[in-house]
Amino acid sequence: MGRIRRALVAGAVVVAGVVGTTGWATADAQVAVTGPPPGTAAWRADSAGGRPLPDPVTSTPRQIADFFAELSSAERGALTHRHPQVVGNLDGAPVPLRYEANRLAVTATHDPRYARLAAPDRQILAFDPRGRGQVAEVYGELAHAAHVAVVVPGSDIDARTFDRANDPYGTPAGMAASLRGATHQRVAVIAWAGYTTPVGVGVDAASGRLAEAGAGRLERFTEGLDAVGAPDPALFCHSYGSVVCGLAAKHTDASDIVALGSPGMRADSVAGLGTHARVWAAKDPSDWIDDVPHIEFAGLGHGTDPTDPAFGARRVPAADAQGHTGYFAPGTESLAAFAAIATGDVR
Template identity: 60%
Template structure:
């Protein structure tokens, strides 16, 4: 009987994921990008400074920051010119140098990787002088071509939070694409969590404030897996299928944890289970989970939590700027 119930639950979860995302294109598995940024081979072979450059795949953001702090202005400029793919994506590199290295991709681009579906992180506001920092971690079907939606959310959050807050629209991991097993498993979230943890370590190495993470849909799975490895001040999840944790304590974080789900959000029909690697676990808005639940009755749809005028955006802005 237990095996029969488990089979039914898995079948229901799969059916609901397919049914509630109607209109998405069917897709197979997505390849998660490796840790080394584009141009790493040439970077490793560069001995022009008379010493090894920090290994992009192994050096910590703190070690990268210390290396760049010891360079002259001319040495920094040469590395930007010769190795923009590495400098522009390497956490721990000073923010202005990353912007310069990624300038061909636009203004205030903190990371840019055109390989595959592409990754990008864009900053709204003045990151270097900000007293508060927020990071938006999006869910499925966000990549280089569709990152504009996350950037609009960042603009709306920053406008509501004020000029002292900088917001990073972080399309910085390989998200699930279309309907497929990646949507219901944690494979891509695990890779994304590693990249998100490194991003926050890079912010810390740059002397920037501990960030508040705003995690939408599958992005909340990423944030749940990254929670214990970040120094986030707050973790806010919305439209979440689960965080791969039974409760707030299991996240292993000192951050304040907040959760919101609209009654109009299709995610409410997805079973909050995790069986044989399928599903993402407990509902973060349930009383047993232990997060602070935010009102979301006026949010009209799954992708509308950052809509100006909604109670959620008002609450998000207060969290981001430290007023809540």
């Protein structure tokens, strides 16, 4: 009886949070973008040197890497120009080809909202214009990096808000650039907005539906990094992005998983994540996420606060970070700690 009563109280707290939090009523339900990239049908109908092309769905990133390794430079270039949307999003394909393919794909949209992504100095590792748009960008030289970090953002991030100027350290691009700078350019950092994020603080943000779809995409993305010879990445997971990382944890080969400003990771403890990665957690005293009930009931809520000592994560100092998006601000102890984690300078 006591267990039932506690469950009912927990459910009431979640429902009260849903009803009483500004934005719940107006947040839009999102349709997760999943499945193969645009242009897959034409890709499947094509061939290279008389050989069928690897299926984007059934082929592993390692099989895709092996396929491209057998092609001549001319054959690779031809496929890139014939199928830029597929090659640009094909985990396991050579990184330079993906950069070139995504420049072509962005330009082909003729959408001024995305034009900045086609600039010659940008290294766009993934671009999908479906829905609100998804994008991943590399800061640094991925091919020769000794260390790799991946920033996984939370709500309200898409291809158009990926690098907004009015909140630089609340965007994946700003977080990635700041982290790379803090490591003195020793780490290749990837800003990965590769899943459909919630909009606003609504039921999408309180449920795991979009995170589950995002986790599958993050798992394959990290498999793709491994297939091209990149080091095991450190994942920096902000806000709802930490829900994605929590669900993906046991299927990635991440060296470290850092949850910051987290509503929970859909696990009761580090052991529940099923990962061999070191798990870290950061939350500053002024972060509004602390007002979110850290419980899970009837599919709503994301469970234990990762900064709770009972969760078992290593605590990242963040006392001087400001608000929900201040963790990567230059000069903060949280950013210094993140840089040490990314470079492997902490044990």
